[in-house]
Amino acid sequence: MTEFDLIRRHFTRAAPNAVLxxxxxAAIVRPTLGCDLHVSTDMxxxxxxxxxxxxPEALGHKALAVNLSDMAAMGATPRWVTLxxxxxxxxxxWAAAFARGFFALAAEHGxxxxxxxxxxxxxxxxxxxxxxxxxxxxLRRDAAQVGDDIWVSGQLGLAAAALQQRLSGSTELLPxxxxxxxxxxxxxxxxxxxxxxVAHAALDVxxxxxxxxxxxxxxxxxxxxVWVEALPMHPQLAAxxxxxxxxxxxxxxxxxxxxxxxxxxxxxxxxxxAHAGVAVHKVGRILAGEGLCLLDASxxxxxxxxxxxxxxx
Numbered sequence: 001m002t003e004f005d006l007i008r009r010h011f012t013r014a015a016p017n018a019v020l021x022x023x024x025x026a027a028i029v030r031p032t033l034g035c036d037l038h039v040s041t042d043m044x045x046x047x048x049x050x051x052x053x054x055x056p057e058a059l060g061h062k063a064l065a066v067n068l069s070d071m072a073a074m075g076a077t078p079r080w081v082t083l084x085x086x087x088x089x090x091x092x093x094w095a096a097a098f099a100r101g102f103f104a105l106a107a108e109h110g111x112x113x114x115x116x117x118x119x120x121x122x123x124x125x126x127x128x129x130x131x132x133x134x135x136x137x138x139l140r141r142d143a144a145q146v147g148d149d150i151w152v153s154g155q156l157g158l159a160a161a162a163l164q165q166r167l168s169g170s171t172e173l174l175p176x177x178x179x180x181x182x183x184x185x186x187x188x189x190x191x192x193x194x195x196x197x198v199a200h201a202a203l204d205v206x207x208x209x210x211x212x213x214x215x216x217x218x219x220x221x222x223x224x225x226v227w228v229e230a231l232p233m234h235p236q237l238a239a240x241x242x243x244x245x246x247x248x249x250x251x252x253x254x255x256x257x258x259x260x261x262x263x264x265x266x267x268x269x270x271x272x273x274a275h276a277g278v279a280v281h282k283v284g285r286i287l288a289g290e291g292l293c294l295l296d297a298s299x300x301x302x303x304x305x306x307x308x309x310x311x312x313x
Contacts, residue, residue, distance in 0.1 A: 001092055003118050003119075006090060006095055007022070007116075007118060009095075010092075010096055010098075010099040011095075011099060011113065011116065013113060014112075015027070015080070015112035015114050016112065017079055017080070017110070018030075018112050020114075022113065022114060022115055026115065027082075027114035029130065031132060034134060034135055035132035035135060036132065036134075036136070036138060038070075038131040038132065038138070039128065039130055040067060041126065041129075042066045042070070044063055045122070045123075046122060050062070052123075055097070055101075056097040057100050057101035058183040059125070060097070060098040060099060060100065060101025060104075061101040061105050061183075062101075062183060062185060063098075063125045064102050064106060065185045065186070066206065067081065067128075068105070068111075068129065069185070069206065069255040071129060072187050072188045072192035072193075072204060073202050073203045073204040074131075074133060074140065074192065074202070075137070075192045075196040075202070076133045076138065076193075077132050077133070077193060078109050078110070078131040078189065079110075079111065079132055080111065080112050080113075080129070081106065081111055081112070081113055081127055081129045082127070083116035083126075083127055084117040084125075084128075085116070085117070085119075085124070085125060086118075086120070087118065087120060088120070088122065089120070109189055134196070139192065139195060139200075140201060140202075140219075141201055141203055141219040142201065143260075144200055144201035144220035144260040145222075145262070145286060146288050147262065147285070147286060148261060148263075148285065149262070149266065149282050150226060150259075150260055150282070150286065151257075151261065152256055152257070152258050152280065152281055152283050153188050153273070153278050153279065153280050154188070154256040154278060155234050156231055156232055156249070156251070156254050156256065157237055157244055157248030157254070158175070158182070158234060158237075158254070159182040159185070159253035159254060160246075160247035160251020161237060161244060162178035162181065162182040163182055163251070164251075165178070175237075177234060181254070185254075187204075188256065188278055190276035190277070191272065192257060194272035194276050195259060198265050198268045199269070200261055201219075201220055201259060201260045202216075202257055202258065202259035203215060203216060203259075204256070205254040205255065205256045205257070205258050206252060206253065206254070206255060207252045207308040208251055209248070209250065209258065209308075210250045210292060210304060210307040210308060211250060211306075212258060213226070213258055214291075214292050216258070217290065217292060220286075222286050222287065222290070223287040223289035224284055224285065224286050224291075224293070226293070227283060227295055228249065228294055228295065228296050228302050229296065229297045231281075231283055232283075250304050250307050252308055
């Protein structure tokens, strides 16, 4: 099997929402009139972002899910993606399973694959995604306002707990949701879209809640107070909160949405969450000043060894 056989057999599909998809030197897409175009790229590298023995179907799912999460964070409707693969060798069974996971999630969200590239090299996956929001309505990191409530979707710390267990070699029985969250995150695209016109600032929690919220604070020129007891977590992790606090507050790989909204919008936030079928939790508030304060139930400052993941640490 040649490189072009691989592309034709496993990665060439119809692209109904593109003028021209895979097969030419470049794709042709036609953005929707009155919409702003969003573009985001994510790279996953074996040994850095995933284990060598991960299921290729799960890896295909995650490769797209992390990009869909970026669209969700801005309230964007995902439209098109390109996929670049560096593969150690041509392995048709691996490629077929990877493609199943990738295209199943693409179909779920109405996304067309319109191009990409393949080459030989250490296993590396790079996806560029394109999405749209109505002109001027995107959720951005620089829009938090003093007095806003801070919200988080889903549960935090599950993927980090699974990763911690894998790295330590522990045989402790963790909730099944932990490994599922690490390998098959569910991007909150519907929630992001439902929050347009409701939330002020937003982003997705990929490197750790504390680190990612700090990006909103820095871009918006504000501070924040967060109540550790309010951070959403699985009951099994909550039973040992002090042990799992670092995973919950700073572990990363959650792919949940963190966003801010005026207190008067609380009912609208809950309605948006109900529409999207995702639970949301109010965890703090935006303050004048700068920096993030994590407080325990008694109002004491909680210190973390690190706020989140650093790709070069």
